Amino acid sequence: MQLSQTIIEEIKKQKIAPKPRWEFVLRNYFIWLLGFLSLAVGSLAMAVVIYMIRHNDWDLHDRLTGNWPGFIFLTLPYFWLVILIIFIIVVYYNIRHTSSGYHYNLLNIVLVSVILSVMLGQIGYNLGIAQKIDEQLAAQFPLYEMIFYKNSLVWNQPEKGLLVGQVIAPIISRQMIVNDLNNKPWLVLMHRLPIQPNIEVGQKIKIIGAMIDEDQFVAEEIRLETICLPHIGCQAGERSVTCVRSK
């Protein structure tokens, strides 16, 4: 028997019918949709990366680590970079599985995804979305808080003129008491600052200045940013830099 005859008989015997066209069209749209969603999530991750890079303490690289490569290595937002890489891989996987996706090679897809993520990420950053994401995650997820708490540890170097902690007593006569990351109380003197900063009890702050005694620190600049402390967590809504510094 000829193969063509066998095939037709088999089709009729098993009542095989072609799958409907809409099934293929829907599948293709679904893959594209997943690709676009992955790109959107990747762009949000990129927005937070841009936000963190722009709000990094670049001016303090010398005090924090002593050199640029060490500073960059220590402060890169790895968590968000990993999220970005994961979603770029998902974008690549989805595009390769569309009906015409095989025309594009890995490098082109990754390059276009990265460029689009940077562009959309910049828009997300400009709209303030990145800051909201960072603050909400910091406020609600202990794991996220812990990742960035490690960054705060870099600031806990009083001997290098860096102090981070929580204000535990109201400011009196330009002096306040701050508990550092090890819960050690410090008397912070603010007479070198041009104005008395508006700081409330319980607020977490970064102080740049000089250690003058075992438990005394002279502030030359105070930054009110999100700082994650053990048992207390991160305060949302404070990452934007508020800075008081001496002339």
Add this chain to the structure above:
Amino acid sequence: MIDVEQCHNKSDAELVELSLQQSDYFACLVGRYEAKLTNYIRKITNLDAEDIADVLQDVFIKVYKNLNSFDAELKFSSWIYRITHNQVISNYRKNIARPQTVPIEVDDTVVHNLASDLDTSQAVDEDFLRQNIEAILEKLDIKYREVLVLKFLEDKDYKEISDILKKPAGTVGTLINRAKAKFRKELEASKLNLK
């Protein structure tokens, strides 16, 4: 049942449309590609005639089921070769390969094209190549064997190979160059073994 003679003046795309309306027309597409795909499967696998027929039957049933996914911007031949490629790879992974019993038939033009394209420092002895092409191809990994078969034995261009293997054209080019290098190496080794 449709007489295959009736389909001679119809294009592949027209036959796809007709098959979707009446399954009997599918016999025309089967008739048109049966021999080509049999040869193709034989060249890239070590299956015997019986297994090739089984693979081919699976291929045609799959093609029929997926007729609505055929994109008219693609050549139908590329599409059906792609489905065959996928079926062969799927069978290959299931490890159902058996010793080959049917030799590959290679005409002079293919041997000449392959010899000139191999670009060896020494002129390739075409007779030697003709006698050993099958053994050399069999020593290659299936991904290299398949791309050489498509390029030189099936005479497909880069665009068609790209559509069949679902790889970017640039990747196909790289794959062909690597496959040629592997083939050349095996060819040289075969010559040394004879000395």
